[in-house]
Amino acid sequence: MTLWDTLGDGYTRRALTEAVLVGLLCGAVGVHVVLRRLSFLTVALTHATFPGVVLAELLGAPLVLGSAVFGLAVVAVVALVAGARGGSGGALPTAEPGGRGGRDVSSVTGVVLSGGFALGVALMSAQEGFSKDLAAFLVGSILTVGVPDLLVTAVTAAVVLGLLAALRKELLLGAFDPTALAAGGYPARRLDLVVLVALELTVVTTVPAVGTIMAIALVVGPAATARLWCARTGPMTALAMALGAFAGVVGLAVSAQWDVAAGGAIVLVVSAFFTGSLLLAPWLRGSARPALAAGQRG
Amino acid sequence: MSASLGTLLTVPFERPYLTRALIELLLLGGVAGIVGVFVLLRRLAFLADALTHTVFPGVVIGFLVSGQHGIFPGALVIGCLTATLFTGLAATRRVAEDATLAILLTGFFAVGVVLVSRRSSYTSDLTAFLFGRVLTVSDGDIVTTAVVTGAVVVLLAALRKELLLVAFDPQAAQAAGYRVIALDLALNLSIALVVVAAVRAVGTVLVIALIVVPAAAARLLSDRLLVVTVLAAVFGMASGWIGLLVSYQVSVDHGIRLATGATVVLVLVAGYLLALAATAARARSRRTAPDALAGSATRPALAGEATGPAAPSAPEAPARAAPRGPVR
Numbered sequence: 001m002t003l004w005d006t007l008g009d010g011y012t013r014r015a016l017t018e019a020v021l022v023g024l025l026c027g028a029v030g031v032h033v034v035l036r037r038l039s040f041l042t043v044a045l046t047h048a049t050f051p052g053v054v055l056a057e058l059l060g061a062p063l064v065l066g067s068a069v070f071g072l073a074v075v076a077v078v079a080l081v082a083g084a085r086g087g088s089g090g091a092l093p094t095a096e097p098g099g100r101g102g103r104d105v106s107s108v109t110g111v112v113l114s115g116g117f118a119l120g121v122a123l124m125s126a127q128e129g130f131s132k133d134l135a136a137f138l139v140g141s142i143l144t145v146g147v148p149d150l151l152v153t154a155v156t157a158a159v160v161l162g163l164l165a166a167l168r169k170e171l172l173l174g175a176f177d178p179t180a181l182a183a184g185g186y187p188a189r190r191l192d193l194v195v196l197v198a199l200e201l202t203v204v205t206t207v208p209a210v211g212t213i214m215a216i217a218l219v220v221g222p223a224a225t226a227r228l229w230c231a232r233t234g235p236m237t238a239l240a241m242a243l244g245a246f247a248g249v250v251g252l253a254v255s256a257q258w259d260v261a262a263g264g265a266i267v268l269v270v271s272a273f274f275t276g277s278l279l280l281a282p283w284l285r286g287s288a289r290p291a292l293a294a295g296q297r298g
Numbered sequence: 299m300s301a302s303l304g305t306l307l308t309v310p311f312e313r314p315y316l317t318r319a320l321i322e323l324l325l326l327g328g329v330a331g332i333v334g335v336f337v338l339l340r341r342l343a344f345l346a347d348a349l350t351h352t353v354f355p356g357v358v359i360g361f362l363v364s365g366q367h368g369i370f371p372g373a374l375v376i377g378c379l380t381a382t383l384f385t386g387l388a389a390t391r392r393v394a395e396d397a398t399l400a401i402l403l404t405g406f407f408a409v410g411v412v413l414v415s416r417r418s419s420y421t422s423d424l425t426a427f428l429f430g431r432v433l434t435v436s437d438g439d440i441v442t443t444a445v446v447t448g449a450v451v452v453l454l455a456a457l458r459k460e461l462l463l464v465a466f467d468p469q470a471a472q473a474a475g476y477r478v479i480a481l482d483l484a485l486n487l488s489i490a491l492v493v494v495a496a497v498r499a500v501g502t503v504l505v506i507a508l509i510v511v512p513a514a515a516a517r518l519l520s521d522r523l524l525v526v527t528v529l530a531a532v533f534g535m536a537s538g539w540i541g542l543l544v545s546y547q548v549s550v551d552h553g554i555r556l557a558t559g560a561t562v563v564l565v566l567v568a569g570y571l572l573a574l575a576a577t578a579a580r581a582r583s584r585r586t587a588p589d590a591l592a593g594s595a596t597r598p599a600l601a602g603e604a605t606g607p608a609a610p611s612a613p614e615a616p617a618r619a620a621p622r623g624p625v626r
Contacts, residue, residue: 039396040344043403081574107514110343111570114507118563121503125557213351213411217404224397261415264408271405278392 019248027244030223046212048116221270323538331534334513350502354410377490504559
């Protein structure tokens with residue numbers, strides 16, 4: 001294996017560390033994304049933080065800072081216009097039954113996504129030679145992550161994982177039965193916002209290192225795959241984290257072996273896991289499949 | 299005054315390349331606005347976004363096989379494949395729709411990235427794919443777009459009643475004997491067609507905005523489906539015109555280069571914000587009026603054709619109010 005031979009190089013070790021960290025972080029956050037149907041919002045976050053990156057680069061500020069500010073703005077706009085649940089599903093219980101035409105989460109997310117991205121592009125097109133940066137933004141350059149990137153990822157991972165672990169009961173209740181959560185006296189809106197902010201932190205630290213497409217794939221892919229195998233959220237979270245980290249390592253190996261883009265290879269590994277599970281899970285698990293239903297209710 | 303405004307709006311288009319860009323944008327703005335209404339009703343904005351990314355490998359493969367001419371067929375094949383896969387996977391209900399779309403989006407896009415990364419001029423291809431080259435569209439492109447526009451408009455007009463019934467009450471549609479999955483497929487394929495036609499000309503960034511934003515803005519302003527559809531089409535076309543003009547004027551008069559596609563999107567978003575402000579103002583004035591309670595709490599549903607004879611359970615449909623999305 002080519003990856004094995006280059007293990008002595010600093011960049012390979014840094015890339016591997018980053019892939020594992022990002023895989024663990026995204027896998028854990030992804031469970032909530034899949035249960036609450038936040039995939040579209042994830043996509044919107046990855047794209048709409050783009051102007052932040054461009055502005056930060058123009059001003060010489062850290063890229064993560066720029067995208068974090070814009071990410072918070074996206075979360076705020078979607079939560080304000082469409083309500084804090086931010087789910088992209090059609091039948092969320094707290095979705096207002098009427099009067100939201102043109103303001104439902106799906107449309108608002110679409111508007112924010114395209115508007116934010118276009119703003120970034122417009123800012124960027126005013127400068128010279130922007131196409132290279134843009135490609136890096138989309139597909140990332142995991143092979144060039146530095147030690148500061150690793151530190152940022154590690155700190156974010158620790159914070160977000162700690163937060164999710166501490167609030168796991170409340171967050172799960174919120175995902176499955178928001179009415180019960182509110183009735184139980186919990187601050188339901190604030191808990192929903194916690195999920196969105198955790199997702200936002202994950203996305204903004206992941207995107208500069210690995211690119212938008214890979215961030216989406218690592219958040220949604222492992223969790224959706226784990227969802228096919230597990231009926232309980234504990235094992236599902238563990239499996240999603242393991243799959244995320246494993247996909248990162250395998251993808252890097254594939255990339256080194258056949259000289260293809262690292263980000264693309266990792267995403268393809270994630271897709272392969274999902275496709276394989278989709279085909280195999282019904283056979284191996286039999287038809288008795290308990291309902292882990294938040295993501296499926298409709 | 300009006301004469302000078304008229305010249306300002308038309309004079310730049312005496313240049314042939316700008317005329318072609320304008321025709322392309324008008325066609326796309328119109329058809330995307332119309333499709334967008336259905337996207338809005340079914341909450342398929344994510345599908346439109348996913349399609350803009352999934353056609354990328356089709357573009358790459360098409361280009362590798364037969365150069366510029368291969369792009370459209372390649373994107374078309376992959377776009378239809380995505381729409382079919384999504385319809386099928388959504389019908390099985392084993393995976394949530396949004397997760398399915400996210401995985402399709404990233405998976406297909408990664409195939410494109412991996413293919414492209416084997417070539418040297420990697421980044422410039424990607425850039426063209428993202429922003430399109432609306433200023434370099436050819437007559438052939440315009441003909442293709444016109445054909446796609448015609449086909450999609452005819453299809454949507456013909457299936458209008460059935461698609462609306464499915465949007466508002468899928469159970470009723472099923473009970474009435476319609477093949478819901480076939481209708482879903484038809485709608486998803488027409489979204490794919492529009493995306494494919496538009497991607498090459500205006501890039502992925504613009505497509506999603508052209509589809510989602512005009513319909514969302516129009517829906518804020520009206521509750522009647524026909525009005526919403528017409529408004530969305532007009533808004534899409536007008537934004538294309540204004541955006542093209544602004545990006546041209548700014549670059550000619552002030553020497554600032556603004557990507558055309560991005561400018562059109564920013565015009566669209568500005569329009570949406572205006573519509574949002576108008577609705578907020580209207581809601582406020584209504585709230586101060588004495589008989590306001592009912593008005594703001596249950597805004598009338600976009601009833602469309604749901605009360606027609608095709609819907610046995612029609613009386614409840616308006617009561618359930620706004621589109622409930624794809625409950626399949």
